[in-house]
Amino acid sequence: MPYTDDLEFEAFIHQLPKTETHLHMEGACPFELLQAMDPKKYANPPAFWDDDFRYESFDQFMEWYAEYCSTFFTSAQRYHDGMKIVLGNCAAQGCRYVETSFHLPVLLGIEDSGPTLLDAVRSAAPEGLELRIFAGMCHDDYRDEGIDLIEESLTWDGLDGLDLHGPEYLPLEPWTADVWGRARQAGKFTKAHAGEFMGADFIDVVLDKLKVTRIEHGVRAIENPVTVQRLVDEKIALDVCPISNLKLAVKGVASMSAHPIRQLYDSGVIVTINSDDPFFFGNRLSEEYFALKQDLGFSKKELAQVACNGFQIALIDEIQRNAYESELNDYLTDFELN
Numbered sequence: 218m219p220y221t222d223d224l225e226f227e228a229f230i231h232q233l234p235k236t237e238t239h240l241h242m243e244g245a246c247p248f249e250l251l252q253a254m255d256p257k258k259y260a261n262p263p264a265f266w267d268d269d270f271r272y273e274s275f276d277q278f279m280e281w282y283a284e285y286c287s288t289f290f291t292s293a294q295r296y297h298d299g300m301k302i303v304l305g306n307c308a309a310q311g312c313r314y315v316e317t318s319f320h321l322p323v324l325l326g327i328e329d330s331g332p333t334l335l336d337a338v339r340s341a342a343p344e345g346l347e348l349r350i351f352a353g354m355c356h357d358d359y360r361d362e363g364i365d366l367i368e369e370s371l372t373w374d375g376l377d378g379l380d381l382h383g384p385e386y387l388p389l390e391p392w393t394a395d396v397w398g399r400a401r402q403a404g405k406f407t408k409a410h411a412g413e414f415m416g417a418d419f420i421d422v423v424l425d426k427l428k429v430t431r432i433e434h435g436v437r438a439i440e441n442p443v444t445v446q447r448l449v450d451e452k453i454a455l456d457v458c459p460i461s462n463l464k465l466a467v468k469g470v471a472s473m474s475a476h477p478i479r480q481l482y483d484s485g486v487i488v489t490i491n492s493d494d495p496f497f498f499g500n501r502l503s504e505e506y507f508a509l510k511q512d513l514g515f516s517k518k519e520l521a522q523v524a525c526n527g528f529q530i531a532l533i534d535e536i537q538r539n540a541y542e543s544e545l546n547d548y549l550t551d552f553e554l555n
């Protein structure tokens with residue numbers, strides 16, 4: 218990415234204590250593991266890593282998801298191997314806390330159980346990195362053998378929460394609100410993707426029906442000031458992924474300088490920034506921060522607030538939250554913030 222012209226700023230971001238709360242395991246597949254699996258197919262870096270690359274549609278993105286990454290994740294061990302590198306990279310970029318999801322229906326096609334996969338991923342986290350694991354599922358996954366799997370997942374101790382993902386334009390089926398409610402009763406945290414490929418109306422539907430307090434993306438809230446105000450009033454946080462939005466040509470994101478995160482932030486919406494599917498966007502978390510500075514005029518102080526938002530929404534107790542915030546504040550005392 219072209220966001221590395223200012224070495225002092227780069228160092229500031231690199232060491233800034235931060236979080237990653239929107240990261241799909243399959244979409245984060247490390248390139249070196251794909252190369253080891255199939256040296257011929259992965260001889261060259263993929264074209265979609267180019268800065269100017271834009272996906273034609275979300276359907277194209279989903280097709281490539283199946284073609285590239287799904288072929289790798291065939292066992293709990295593969296998840297462990299992949300996440301060891303991914304989470305190591307997160308820690309190396311100053312992440313203290315990570316929320317990551319896996320696509321739950323993958324378990325229908327592999328031999329390992331959910332709890333085995335969860336243990337495998339958890340044991341991949343480097344020391345000192347706080348990890349929360351989510352099961353992701355699409356709007357239409359609650360059918361056939363998917364029903365038992367989703368129901369079973371609510372009983373897994375090692376699972377921290379559920380996330381609704383996949384094509385947003387598929388109808389929101391009635392099972393979702395019921396499962397999301399029962400998941401919370403079972404002690405799981407719930408969130409949902411919305412406002413990426415559907416407009417502000419869908420964000421309202423998800424908030425009303427699923428009762429989530431975190432929205433993945435949510436950037437198209439900007440299309441309706443009433444929805445934006447609702448996010449502020451109800452303290453709904455958006456886990457935003459600016460480079461992903463740009464490369465997927467999300468409506469309203471024709472360029473990074475047009476990204477609505479500036480307006481959302483200025484309106485008082487709680488936003489975090491995240492990398493989403495780094496394999497498919499060729500991005501690193503720190504580049505999301507660079508982009509906000511260079512193209513959207515975020516100051517160091519504002520970026521520190523964005524990082525702080527991640528700790529404020531993290532699924533941790535108040536003692537740990539205070540410890541992270543103290544660490545962040547101590548770090549910031551070394552810099553002129555304005």
Ligand SMILES: [Zn+2]
Pocket residue numbers: 239241382410433493
């Ligand atoms: Zn996502």
